Amino acid sequence: MSFTEQKNTLLQQVIQAWTRLQEQQPLVQCITNSVATNYAANILLAAGASPAMIDNPFEAESFANVTSALSINLGTPTTEQMQAMLISAQTVDHKNTPWVLDPVGYGPVLKWRSSMVDQLLAFKPSVIRGNASEISALAGKQVQAKGVDSTISSHTVYRQAQCLLVHSECIAISGEADFILSRELGLVIQVNGGSYLQPKVTATGCALGALIAAYSAVTTPTIAALAAHLHFAIAGKLAYEKIASVGSFNVVFMDYIHTLNSEMLLQYADFQLISL
Amino acid sequence: MSFTEQKNTLLQQVIQAWTRLQEQQPLVQCITNSVATNYAANILLAAGASPAMIDNPFEAESFANVTSALSINLGTPTTEQMQAMLISAQTVDHKNTPWVLDPVGYGPVLKWRSSMVDQLLAFKPSVIRGNASEISALAGKQVQAKGVDSTISSHTVYRQAQCLLVHSECIAISGEADFILSRELGLVIQVNGGSYLQPKVTATGCALGALIAAYSAVTTPTIAALAAHLHFAIAGKLAYEKIASVGSFNVVFMDYIHTLNSEMLLQYADFQLISL
Amino acid sequence: MSFTEQKNTLLQQVIQAWTRLQEQQPLVQCITNSVATNYAANILLAAGASPAMIDNPFEAESFANVTSALSINLGTPTTEQMQAMLISAQTVDHKNTPWVLDPVGYGPVLKWRSSMVDQLLAFKPSVIRGNASEISALAGKQVQAKGVDSTISSHTVYRQAQCLLVHSECIAISGEADFILSRELGLVIQVNGGSYLQPKVTATGCALGALIAAYSAVTTPTIAALAAHLHFAIAGKLAYEKIASVGSFNVVFMDYIHTLNSEMLLQYADFQLISL
Numbered sequence: 001m002s003f004t005e006q007k008n009t010l011l012q013q014v015i016q017a018w019t020r021l022q023e024q025q026p027l028v029q030c031i032t033n034s035v036a037t038n039y040a041a042n043i044l045l046a047a048g049a050s051p052a053m054i055d056n057p058f059e060a061e062s063f064a065n066v067t068s069a070l071s072i073n074l075g076t077p078t079t080e081q082m083q084a085m086l087i088s089a090q091t092v093d094h095k096n097t098p099w100v101l102d103p104v105g106y107g108p109v110l111k112w113r114s115s116m117v118d119q120l121l122a123f124k125p126s127v128i129r130g131n132a133s134e135i136s137a138l139a140g141k142q143v144q145a146k147g148v149d150s151t152i153s154s155h156t157v158y159r160q161a162q163c164l165l166v167h168s169e170c171i172a173i174s175g176e177a178d179f180i181l182s183r184e185l186g187l188v189i190q191v192n193g194g195s196y197l198q199p200k201v202t203a204t205g206c207a208l209g210a211l212i213a214a215y216s217a218v219t220t221p222t223i224a225a226l227a228a229h230l231h232f233a234i235a236g237k238l239a240y241e242k243i244a245s246v247g248s249f250n251v252v253f254m255d256y257i258h259t260l261n262s263e264m265l266l267q268y269a270d271f272q273l274i275s276l
Numbered sequence: 277m278s279f280t281e282q283k284n285t286l287l288q289q290v291i292q293a294w295t296r297l298q299e300q301q302p303l304v305q306c307i308t309n310s311v312a313t314n315y316a317a318n319i320l321l322a323a324g325a326s327p328a329m330i331d332n333p334f335e336a337e338s339f340a341n342v343t344s345a346l347s348i349n350l351g352t353p354t355t356e357q358m359q360a361m362l363i364s365a366q367t368v369d370h371k372n373t374p375w376v377l378d379p380v381g382y383g384p385v386l387k388w389r390s391s392m393v394d395q396l397l398a399f400k401p402s403v404i405r406g407n408a409s410e411i412s413a414l415a416g417k418q419v420q421a422k423g424v425d426s427t428i429s430s431h432t433v434y435r436q437a438q439c440l441l442v443h444s445e446c447i448a449i450s451g452e453a454d455f456i457l458s459r460e461l462g463l464v465i466q467v468n469g470g471s472y473l474q475p476k477v478t479a480t481g482c483a484l485g486a487l488i489a490a491y492s493a494v495t496t497p498t499i500a501a502l503a504a505h506l507h508f509a510i511a512g513k514l515a516y517e518k519i520a521s522v523g524s525f526n527v528v529f530m531d532y533i534h535t536l537n538s539e540m541l542l543q544y545a546d547f548q549l550i551s552l
Numbered sequence: 553m554s555f556t557e558q559k560n561t562l563l564q565q566v567i568q569a570w571t572r573l574q575e576q577q578p579l580v581q582c583i584t585n586s587v588a589t590n591y592a593a594n595i596l597l598a599a600g601a602s603p604a605m606i607d608n609p610f611e612a613e614s615f616a617n618v619t620s621a622l623s624i625n626l627g628t629p630t631t632e633q634m635q636a637m638l639i640s641a642q643t644v645d646h647k648n649t650p651w652v653l654d655p656v657g658y659g660p661v662l663k664w665r666s667s668m669v670d671q672l673l674a675f676k677p678s679v680i681r682g683n684a685s686e687i688s689a690l691a692g693k694q695v696q697a698k699g700v701d702s703t704i705s706s707h708t709v710y711r712q713a714q715c716l717l718v719h720s721e722c723i724a725i726s727g728e729a730d731f732i733l734s735r736e737l738g739l740v741i742q743v744n745g746g747s748y749l750q751p752k753v754t755a756t757g758c759a760l761g762a763l764i765a766a767y768s769a770v771t772t773p774t775i776a777a778l779a780a781h782l783h784f785a786i787a788g789k790l791a792y793e794k795i796a797s798v799g800s801f802n803v804v805f806m807d808y809i810h811t812l813n814s815e816m817l818l819q820y821a822d823f824q825l826i827s828l
Binding site: 033034035036038039075076077078079105109110111112113146147148149199200201202203245246247248250251 | 577579581586589590593594597598602603604605606607608610611614615618619630632802803804805806807808809810811
């Protein structure tokens with residue numbers, strides 16, 4: 001199959017995943033940070049999923065047993081959330097429920113969370129997503145980051161990330177262009193679009209991780225990552241065409257997350273395939 | 277008094293409550309979830325009240341002693357918040373300060389919070405509010421919920437909820453139509469309006485609970501529940517008439533929460549009375 | 553130097569600080585409350601800084617060692633955040649990294665946080681900012697507050713606050729007019745502007761404290777406080793000229809926080825100097 005044929009197939013699978021998301025409205029357990037919790041829940045609702053921010057250790061097992069997908073984000077962990085992450089990840093791993101790991105701030109400065117991420121890898125996340133600094137650090141490189149923001153380009157990192165495919169079927173790196181590494185397909189997908197304003201809205205990366213989890217309830221890890229990245233890239237591009245400052249951008253971005261449909265996916269999806 | 281006369285009396289009492297809310301700007305202590313905390317505070321400010329999100333056990337008693345109302349919401353509890361809930365509920369019960377209980381996620385999957393809700397009932401909440409699944413589970417029915425979202429209709433639940441009037445003067449059930457059961461009046465009030473986009477914005481139910489608490493500082497539990505539900509239903513209806521996607525809807529909804537006045541209450545209040 | 557000359561010098565320093573903020577995008581560690589965390593991060597991003605909400609005690613020291621500024625806010629503390637505050641404040645004090653203390657709710661009702669504020673003063677905050685009730689209570693006066701909102705005017709408080717200059721180089725009091733006391737300059741700066749809608753949006757004071765911290769990474773404490781207050785006052789004034797209800801105001805306010813530039817500072821800065 002040529003790259004052109006494969007691209008068409010992938011886009012059809014993305015549209016199918018979007019349609020299923022609307023039909024099934026899957027339940028998504030999110031253990032996320034204090035900055036992202038409201039925003040990620042609103043993104044999931046706008047996109048068609050059912051978020052539940054269950055992040056205490058006392059209900060983590062019973063809830064992970066019923067959820068359709070799990071999203072774990074290390075942004076501002078508490079001791080109780082850390083316990084909930086371990087319990088929930090172990091539970092969904094046993095049940096073969098898909099889950100997404102977002103190792104926010106991974107690196108030598110933030111050791112507590114980085115050590116938890118190392119433990120969580122044992123529960124085989126369906127997708128690992130992060131910015132270039134986080135993914136590069138996770139791939140064992142010595143990286144400079146600026147707090148929880150990346151200081152390097154996603155273009156320079158995606159080849160480093162190949163070694164992470166031993167932990168997960170799919171690695172998704174966000175940046176000016178996004179890169180999705182797929183073990184299943186043996187290739188890299190570059191997703192273009194979005195807007196330079198997107199990193200000016202906090203928690204967009206965190207909400208993207210939650211949306212990948214939502215899609216993973218209705219499709220494969222690679223298609224889930226691709227669908228969520230396209231969903232964000234198209235909404236970001238269209239919002240930016242209408243509006244140029246960050247407060248209004250965020251409102252219109254949420255509008256487009258909600259109104260995106262298969263026609264818009266067909267018209268605006270901008271991605272290309274790269275050999276691994 | 278006929279239902280028509282009683283409706284007019286209730287609407288006058290709602291308008292009086294709204295006026296008092298603007299004049300007194302009552303202090304409302306909220307112990308709420310991480311998704312709702314910013315949103316509920318903004319709803320209370322926009323509506324005219326003074327929110328204070330004091331949710332630690334070390335200040336719970338002293339603050340509950342000075343607050344004009346208390347709102348407790350079980351969305352994403354931590355151990356410290358659970359302790360604060362017990363202390364604050366006990367304190368306001370002793371002082372006869374009104375308080376609202378929102379048993380988010382009540383049911384067999386989420387046992388930790390459900391057991392806390394059972395304990396909190398001993399402190400006689402002025403109003404219990406929840407979605408249909410939560411209220412049905414609290415009434416002892418075997419219910420399917422989807423995470424923290426309801427899977428059943430408020431229409432089918434309000435008769436089940438009658439047994440809960442032993443715990444509270446008022447039970448408020450939100451859904452496509454809202455139902456308010458009043459022990460004081462011995463009847464059910466059905467509130468119509470709102471928009472199908474309202475459940476697409478996270479934490480609207482939680483913020484509604486906080487607004488009932490705010491109104492309960494200036495009126496009876498039944499009028500407080502009715503006023504808060506009308507406030508939300510009218511703002512939701514008017515926002516939806518202007519705007520059709522979820523990001524912009526949420527902005528305009530907040531605008532109408534702030535600009536609602538007695539004329540709008542008179543013009544748009546849509547509710548009917550049903551015998552218990 | 554006359555007050556008029558001094559005003560011009562201060563405004564030039566503010567413009568220089570704003571320019572440096574855009575160039576350096578300093579990393580700002582925020583330990584803040586659950587209401588403010590998303591909002592403060594968005595304000596910092598919109599204004600040009602890099603927020604990182606690292607608030608756990610296990611990473612507090614290593615992160616405070618690399619941050620360019622620290623913002624500590626006592627709105628809704630947890631035990632773990634309290635530990636993180638002490639560790640981070642001690643760390644930045646050792647490194648001479650600037651930091652801002654926002655003693656939300658300081659006073660006799662909320663003893664736990666007030667006692668923590670008293671301890672934190674030992675680590676010499678670069679700026680202490682709060683509303684009139686908080687600053688008055690911190691200055692040892694017997695004050696009535698309404699929850700976390702002020703019940704007294706900033707005009708009556710700024711002279712009381714002079715005694716606090718033993719703890720900090722700069723005291724910033726927000727209210728209808730804002731007052732900034734500078735030990736370095738030996739005077740008081742009154743900042744006018746803003747909108748009556750600003751206190752109707754929750755966490756604006758908390759976000760202002762975070763923005764002072766961001767500016768303090770690139771200038772002196774006094775100029776940092778003045779720059780952040782002018783940034784807010786101008787954005788608030790311009791937003792209110794466009795829009796009159798609270799949901800839309802908040803969106804446009806964020807737009808102006810992002811689009812403010814040196815021309816707007818020159819045109820709209822409204823402040824005056826008062827002898828201490």
